[in-house]
Amino acid sequence: MASDPPQQRQQGLRARPSLALRLDRFAARMAPGGVTAVLIALLSAPTGLPGATALLPGVVMSLVFFWSVWRPDAMPAPMVLLLGLFMDLIGFAPPGVNAFVLLLLHGVAAHLRFGLMRLSFLVIWLVFAVLAALACGLDWLMVSTLSLQPMPSAPAIFETMLAVGVYPPLSALSSRAHRLLSHPDPHA
Amino acid sequence: MIPVSIQARQALDKLLLPFMLLIAIGVILLGQADRSLTHAARMLVADVLSPIWSLVAEPGERVAAAVSEVRGISHLAEENASLRAENETLRGWYDVAVSLTQENQTLKSNLRWMPDPVPSFVTGRVIADAGGLYSHAVLIGAGPQNGVHVGNVALAADGFAGRVTETGQRSARILLINDLSSRIPVTLEASHGSAIMTGDNSSSPRLMYYAQDNHPIEGERVVTSGQANLLPAGLPIGVVHYARPGQPVVTPYARLDHLSILRVFDFEVASIDAPDAPGRVPLAPLHAGAGPNGALPGTGPRDGDAGDGTTLSGATLGGVIGIRPQHERDEKSTPKESNQADDADEPQDGGGMAPARQEVNPGAQVPGAPAADPSLSGRKRVQNPIPAYPPPFTERG
Numbered sequence: 001m002a003s004d005p006p007q008q009r010q011q012g013l014r015a016r017p018s019l020a021l022r023l024d025r026f027a028a029r030m031a032p033g034g035v036t037a038v039l040i041a042l043l044s045a046p047t048g049l050p051g052a053t054a055l056l057p058g059v060v061m062s063l064v065f066f067w068s069v070w071r072p073d074a075m076p077a078p079m080v081l082l083l084g085l086f087m088d089l090i091g092f093a094p095p096g097v098n099a100f101v102l103l104l105l106h107g108v109a110a111h112l113r114f115g116l117m118r119l120s121f122l123v124i125w126l127v128f129a130v131l132a133a134l135a136c137g138l139d140w141l142m143v144s145t146l147s148l149q150p151m152p153s154a155p156a157i158f159e160t161m162l163a164v165g166v167y168p169p170l171s172a173l174s175s176r177a178h179r180l181l182s183h184p185d186p187h188a
Numbered sequence: 189m190i191p192v193s194i195q196a197r198q199a200l201d202k203l204l205l206p207f208m209l210l211i212a213i214g215v216i217l218l219g220q221a222d223r224s225l226t227h228a229a230r231m232l233v234a235d236v237l238s239p240i241w242s243l244v245a246e247p248g249e250r251v252a253a254a255v256s257e258v259r260g261i262s263h264l265a266e267e268n269a270s271l272r273a274e275n276e277t278l279r280g281w282y283d284v285a286v287s288l289t290q291e292n293q294t295l296k297s298n299l300r301w302m303p304d305p306v307p308s309f310v311t312g313r314v315i316a317d318a319g320g321l322y323s324h325a326v327l328i329g330a331g332p333q334n335g336v337h338v339g340n341v342a343l344a345a346d347g348f349a350g351r352v353t354e355t356g357q358r359s360a361r362i363l364l365i366n367d368l369s370s371r372i373p374v375t376l377e378a379s380h381g382s383a384i385m386t387g388d389n390s391s392s393p394r395l396m397y398y399a400q401d402n403h404p405i406e407g408e409r410v411v412t413s414g415q416a417n418l419l420p421a422g423l424p425i426g427v428v429h430y431a432r433p434g435q436p437v438v439t440p441y442a443r444l445d446h447l448s449i450l451r452v453f454d455f456e457v458a459s460i461d462a463p464d465a466p467g468r469v470p471l472a473p474l475h476a477g478a479g480p481n482g483a484l485p486g487t488g489p490r491d492g493d494a495g496d497g498t499t500l501s502g503a504t505l506g507g508v509i510g511i512r513p514q515h516e517r518d519e520k521s522t523p524k525e526s527n528q529a530d531d532a533d534e535p536q537d538g539g540g541m542a543p544a545r546q547e548v549n550p551g552a553q554v555p556g557a558p559a560a561d562p563s564l565s566g567r568k569r570v571q572n573p574i575p576a577y578p579p580p581f582t583e584r585g
Contacts, residue, residue, distance in 0.1 A: 045244040077208040089233045091320030096215035
């Protein structure tokens with residue numbers, strides 16, 4: 001971390017980390033959010049992937065949930081806000097809606113994290129399924145309210161199912177990344 | 189960073205999430221309050237990302253083409269046979285099309301059909317799905333620099349796809365016809381009805397507001413209507429299909445979920461100005477009858493028909509307003525097309541309206557054969573200014 005209190009350095013308790021180390025930590029801290037942003041951009045491109053637009057919220061929710069539980073330092077609230085706004089602007093949704101929903105998901109996940117980390121994968125998946133369903137429902141409700149007409153509910157249900165389905169593979173990949181990446185702030 | 193105590197930092201950490209939530213709510217409210225700001229931000233993001241998306245789209249398209257090629261190889265023989273059969277059929281249709289085009293051309297020249305303006309168009313690649321979950325729109329890699337403007341019409345290879353709703357620098361967003369907020373006035377070709385095509389986020393938009401005594405017919409073609417000056421008439425959209433009894437939908441020709449290249453047409457429909465006072469009969473200017481146009485040769489042959497007095501001064505107002513007010517009203521409501529000579533000419537014809545119309549084209553006037561069918565020639569001039577409807581011959585094909 002670049003912000004060591006000066007008096008600590010004078011006391012010689014901790015050496016100031018080198019530039020390379022600081023860059024490395026910065027990259028590790030930014031990696032989950034950056035990967036998510038790249039995925040948002042790629043899934044919006046016409047790749048010919050069926051249901052890519054419905055898959056996108058599920059992918060983002062899975063990643064935000066995973067990192068909020070396992071390493072909230074790498075998925076801080078400002079990052080979640082930016083990702084949500086990016087999604088809103090790309091997807092031409094009412095701006096701020098996805099940001100709000102993702103922030104709530106992040107908050108709940110970060111709040112439950114110490115309880116969740118002790119549980120098995122299946123239980124975490126179940127919790128995610130419930131949270132994803134609530135998030136998709138809230139998203140539907142907000143979009144309907146803001147556009148002053150009830151939106152069709154089928155896409156929201158489809159979105160929830162895709163989110164639940166896409167969580168295990170993304171979770172496996174992210175667990176691997178979680179082990180490979182050095183912890184951004186081991187002293188925190 | 190400012191050195192802060194551990195307690196203060198923990199307190200700040202706890203406040204971070206509520207603060208971010210407040211920002212998100214603020215953005216929602218701001219987005220509702222100031223739409224133009226939202227549009228600008230969206231198109232900025234789209235402009236920045238459009239080169240990246242184009243890079244992604246191109247190899248993706250190549251891969252799709254390669255896959256379909258490989259798939260085609262396995263069905264080569266049967267595909268060949270079916271293509272040969274189709275070619276036979278199409279050759280027959282080609283002959284029909286050529287003869288109909290010829291006939292159409294002849295009839296149009298006979299009718300002095302006013303040709304529709306030739307639209308300019310640009311072709312762009314679809315670079316992103318700009319719809320999200322609850323709307324259907326695409327982004328193309330062409331913007332105002334290339335001549336794409338808000339309100340332009342986007343056609344896929346085989347039919348109407350949507351309209352341009354927002355433009356950035358290098359990109360434009362096209363709202364597809366199946367979006368929830370899309371409303372398109374359409375004409376049904378076989379039943380001659382008109383309706384509004386309403387998107388409902390499904391793949392086939394619904395038909396609404398059709399006349400209750402003239403229901404859409406299963407399988408008939410749906411084309412755009414020129415009413416409301418929104419779109420040019422006659423663009424093919426799709427065919428009528430009854431998903432359920434009493435609920436007609438349109439099956440679009442364009443494959444709305446697999447758009448890759450779109451042509452964006454600038455039809456300049458908005459440049460057609462309505463007459464100043466539609467539906468009213470403006471008084472003819474008094475001095476016009478005495479103008480030099482009054483002595484055009486068209487008046488001569490018709491005198492016998494009308495059996496009226498031929499003095500110019502006497503025929504002026506009485507001829508226009510007193511005798512055939514109905515026809516005159518038809519004429520007056522379309523002043524743009526009638527060459528301005530109309531207003532000056534009308535006052536002098538003694539009774540019938542037909543000869544007055546012929547004066548507009550003095551070259552076509554044969555003095556010996558006065559107005560073989562005056563009513564027809566009169567109607568001709570009235571119909572001409574409405575090129576919006578497809579010519580009646582099209583039903584034959």
